[in-house]
Amino acid sequence: MGFRAALGERPLIFDGAMGTALQKKDLKLGELPEKLCITHPSVVTDIHLAYLNAGSDVISANTFGANALKLGSDVASVISAAVTCAKEARNLYYAQNPTHQQKFIALDVGPLGVLLSPMGTLSFDDAYDYFKEQAIAGEKAGCDLILLETFTDLYEAKCAILACKEHTDLPVLCTMSFETSGRTFTGTDVETMVTVLEGLGLDAIGFNCAFGAQEMLPLIRQALSLTRCPIMVQPNAGLPKVIDQITVYEKNLDVFSEMMNRFVDMGVSILGGCCGTETEHIESIKKAVDERALDVLKIQQYEPKPRVASYAQTVNFGDKTIVIGERINPTGKKRLKEAILNQESDYILREAILQVEQGADVLDVNMGVPGIDEPRVMREIIMRIQSVLNVPLQIDASKVASIEQGVRYYNGKPIINSVNGKRESLDQVLPIAKKYGACVIGLTLDEKGIPSDAAGRFEIAKRIVDEALSIGIPRENIFIDCLALTASAQQADVIETIKTIERVKKELRVATVLGVSNVSFGLPAREGINQAFLTLALHAGLDAPIINPGHALMMQSITATEVLLNRDQNSKRYIEKYGNIAKQEMVIDTNEEAVTNFVYAIKNGLVEQAKVSILKVLAEKTPMAIVDEVIIPSLNEVGLNYEAGKLFLPQLMQSAEAVQAAFEILKAQLLATGEAPINRGKILLATVYHDVHDIGKNIVKVVMENYGYQIYDLGKNVPPQTVLDTCLKHDVKLLGLSALMTTTVVSMKETIMLLREKCHDVTIVVGGAVLSPEIAREIGADFYAKDASEMVKIATRFFES
Amino acid sequence: MKDEIMQYVSYDQILRYLHYNETIEVEASMHQLIQEALNEALALATFKSHFQHEVVEVKETRVTLSNRTTVFESKDLATFVKDAQRLVMAGVTLGHAITKRIENRMLIKPSYGIVLDACASVIADAYCDYLQDQMIETQAFGDYYISQRYSPGYGDLKLSENKKIAEILALDKKLGIFTTDYGQLLPEKSVIFILGLSESPFKTQLKTCGGSCETCLLKHCTYRRGQNGV
Structure with missing residues (x-):
């Protein structure tokens, strides 16, 4: 035996x-x-x-x-x-x-x-x-x-x-x-x-x-x-x-x-x-x-329930409506597409964090941009998101290799988005869900497309559920997306989605998810249509809408519907959320000219005011002129005050935040008009191998980005070879290396030696608590920067020469 | 316990970490931000510690744990615990959640992220001070006199010696503290320290880490900032 x-x-x-x-x-x-x-x-x-x-x-x-x-x-x-x-x-x-x-x-x-x-x-x-x-x-x-x-x-x-x-x-x-x-x-x-x-x-x-x-x-x-x-x-x-x-x-x-x-x-x-x-x-x-x-020997008594989890947090379906944040998906999002292509993981992470702060319970992650190694990028971004957030993730990809990489390296039980009724999809995706114990979303489409009626979509849903069950995926791990069609093109079919949800919930007893906002494509005032559709779907039994949690009215519709359907006992969650709305940062819109307002916002670190005033400045100046004539002189002044001890680190960072917010608006504007992005030069930043403290390097990054440099941030504990490879791949000529401890200055020296050997025309700046100009010279660096302001000066001279 | 630890938090040290100097008045909004960060850091911290003490033999440049094969080669440590008969080795940590939150805030609001980081560092030190006082108050080591605190990385005691102490204390298993190849600690807001125990009062008491490298007698130190110390 x-x-x-x-x-x-x-x-x-x-x-x-x-x-x-x-x-x-x-x-x-x-x-x-x-x-x-x-x-x-x-x-x-x-x-x-x-x-x-x-x-x-x-x-x-x-x-x-x-x-x-x-x-x-x-x-x-x-x-x-x-x-x-x-x-x-x-x-x-x-x-x-x-x-x-x-x-x-x-x-x-x-x-x-x-x-x-x-x-x-x-x-x-x-x-x-x-x-x-x-x-x-x-x-x-x-x-x-x-x-x-x-x-x-x-x-x-x-x-x-x-x-x-x-x-x-x-x-x-x-x-x-x-x-x-x-x-x-x-x-x-x-x-x-x-x-x-x-x-x-x-x-x-x-x-x-x-x-x-x-x-x-x-x-x-x-x-x-x-x-x-x-x-x-x-x-x-x-x-x-x-x-x-x-x-x-x-x-x-x-x-x-x-x-x-x-x-x-x-x-x-x-x-x-x-x-x-x-x-x-x-x-x-x-x-x-x-x-x-x-x-x-008892059979364990338990009630199976759809559950997904990160490593530190479990989300139970059925207790309340689960909001799946949709914003980390480049479809129709130029700025995100650009961020994925440029490896701007900070932008993606900010999108992730903001969605959670806006109420997302789960985050959809899709890295589907042509021309990248999608499975590798999927794996890397999942690792990064996990390092700053606890919410469970939904691995969203059309490439099976990307799904497998995402699910394998995820520290938790994710949702796979998605499988569909096509034979090839069932054969490739369901075994991954089974092997890793992931939840999987089944889309109600197959080789013939999306059936227009509820009966056809239900039939596909049933086929997916039966197939999943037959290979050992438990029912609680199977979700169905009954697919929203656009009301502008297929108005009669919209209600069929709602009918399918009802049948799937009742007859197949699985959880349902739904990408909601497709329904309003091509119509004006889309949020109204989206809200109405979402409410109907929730009434039909939708467990988890995939939406933008930044749309306050959509979020309010969910909370309100839960009250009306008696799922939110005594309106507790509704009252908690809307009973005491916090005051927003006051935007001072003086009659001063736009540039004066914007400069004031930068110098005083006022994020909301910077966002409002830059829109007005954009009416007067080109984005490049704004950077050269307004942002950089203002930041230089802030930097001088910091050096003189009149401003301190938090204030320096507050100014940086205001510029950061304004920069996002500039970048969106440039993408919309098709103009070339702002790029005053490429800089690579890394905390050296074996060093795990990178707050200093991160401060430098925030400041340098605001001067319009394109930053390749390799993070912490970066092997010398990775620094070299990135330099060569992106043709970077200026590097900033950081080390916190004397012990890791050894790694810094090794990195510099490798760069000197294999990549002759790079300029290396070093910084960190234990560095000094003497040590910088000893280990072969070109410059020592004592702080972010010094790094700005070095970069300015470097790119002007 | 958290309230007691708060009593040991050095507000001045937080300001120093944020590069404030005494000549400029700190704005009320900054005090508010620091207070907010202190509260959050305290709420996120999971205070855990573990220590044990062993018989020690101290020679000119080496400190040996008598019942083991463990030796610390360090003139500075040997001087520091010259009069000791036993050595206390301790590990403390605030846990992972605070590090994760700092990383999170550095992405969304770096001005708050750096304040949170400074507060967490100062709270870790405060926790060590609190534990030391507790050891004295509870007479944790009977009638022994207790020296000041010393950590790998101070003076000529290499940072990598953290690994030896972490292994002896089984800190990975007991507290979830791990050491990197070069002796840095994970979670980041963790500390390993050593205390000497002596039957007679300690004669040699160095001023170790009080925040100012300029006044420190340890000229060669992992944490020493810049050429002259800042």
Whole structure:
């Protein structure tokens, strides 16, 4: 019988702590416990055997930290030795117990100890390779299953799961460690962990370490209510204390035992122990399991619900109308298209953040611009959005490769937008949704186009739902978009969309989404049509409109309809939102001439006034003249005041914000008129390799952009080769490198040396808290800039010469 | 606890981070912005700490943890904890949420982003001060005298020594603090520090990091700004 069959039959018992047992065997502090499998195999074997004798069904090989980051090149040999120890113990046990139940050996895999990007520095792909090496070695050595345990970063857990599932056929279990706050260190809550991990095809998910069984109870209760996936628990013996440099655990076997009884009754499928637990703890679990007849293994009671999640936030469909922000989609948006082409990720991120501030619950992300490597761009922008926002994302692409990249590298459970009724689409997209546990939107169109009537569209929706269900995608992960047609061209068909929504909700019992604003295309006063259509759709059962949350009246329609449909009890949300509207920044529209007003706005950092006054200035001057004659002289004056100590950093930034807002209006104007964009020269900015502090560089960027330079911002922790490649690719001649610590000035020097060797005609400016003109000279830089104002002067001289 | 930590927040230090000097009066709107940022930083911070102490052997240029193979090669640290019999190693963090919010605000409203960053840095220091005082008040180490605070990166103690301490304390597992290859800490608003414990009062007390590099005796320091310090 394999592990999976045994798991379905009875609660399974894992072992207790390995580390605690090794400490008792005089393991020297600081030694790698995994290496004892080679140096002291009998010690490890004895520990395994003791757990088998205590009642463990599964023993975990001593491989928790057996990865290349900790062991170097010894991974396969250490894992082989560890599994040999476990097998030896199992053989001894079988020999001593001829009528035994089958025992299993788990490859034990812990976190790598390095934080993954974008929070940390290790790339997903590198982490994947480390886990892959472990998984392959474990299977080859003869493990029956893989236990991924003690993860605190959901992204690392996802990475490890994919590596194990893509390179072995073994069952995979995954447990995470939480704090008493109910979240992991990186911010994942229980609902989110379950939502993301259950879709990745695990054999069990659960909790281990951090605290004792009692503290784990509420987490377990919540997890059981959220999933059909078996739940696993491995609590510590109690809360930890350090005595004489050794961590010990408050031991209360009675409490542990009582809790284990409760866990079995609640329907927990796998039980074991973590830090501080010993054979007596395993014996108490064995007793709890044996005292119960096998048929008490409960089927977990839970109600499936459409849920999507980032790594830190879950959005439940059905509780309220879910707003999907549509603005990160270049269709019909020249400025966004330009930003994607120019790799202006800051513009895209600002659009993302603003939509969330305007009320979006989920963000649609579409990078469909011709002439770019769309899958790569999709992956990169998703990583960036995740670093500043928690809302779940909707991966929107017509290219299957872009969908797969987006879904694979997303730290969460996204929505795929979209599949449709065409055979090719079903065959290509649904397996991605299944593999990664993503939700998927089905569009009601097929090879024949969009049926004009509700019956035709419903038929396609049903086909998509049936097909998805048949390959194992759960119903709650399937959404249908009944497609809005334009009232100006197909007026009679508009109501068919509404009718289809009603039928899909009632007969197929899946969630519905709808891109709303297409309906008004070609008509004047579009918002009126959009609002009316949205209201009808919500009444018909629409769960999630895809709209621009910046349209206040559309957002108000949603909140108001929820009141009228009695979904917003006591109008609570409506009152919260509209009961106390905040005052807007007052715009002083004096009778002064437009330029004077604009200059005043820049010098005083007044964003709204800058937006209003630049429109008037545009009537008098060309965009380039505005930059040269108004913006730059004003910013120079602000810069001089800053240098003189009359203005301070926040005020410098406030002026920059005012110009930033005005610049967006200028850029839109230039795009609309087809004029060449403002570009006073290209500058590359990067915080050097191994340096993760980039606030200084970001300040420089904000200021430089306002002078009309085109900035290539490579972010932080940038390898020298990436700096060089970007320089060559975009023919950049002026670079700004930043480092915060003396230790990373070494990286700065390496970057400069590489640039000098391979790219002779670049001018390099360095800056950062620990730099000085002397150090700049020593490491081969051309200039040292002590702050953003200095960088402006250097750039001005550079591009004028 | 948050209210108590607030008592340790140095408002002057926030202003220094924002390049204010004493000669110019700070506008009321700036005070308001700082207060708003302080409140938000405090709300987002998840204060976590972990420390332990071990027997230490101090020689001229090296400090050795007696029960381990761990050695810190540093004349400055050795001078600093010359009279110590034990060494406290501590890690503290404000968590990831604050870093993410700073990055978010730097995109939308950088003038607020830099204030939030300054407030978070000062709150991290305040948390360390608070913990130190708590250690003294609760007599966490019995009758031992406690030295001032010292961190990797000060003087000739390399920043990369953060890795050793993080490993000993298992900070990745206990607090979610990770070290980069060069010893920087993630989440960004995290601190690792060392305290000496001695049965007699410490004679050597260096003024370490009070914000002014000019007055600091540690001439070679990872955090030292510019040629002369600023």
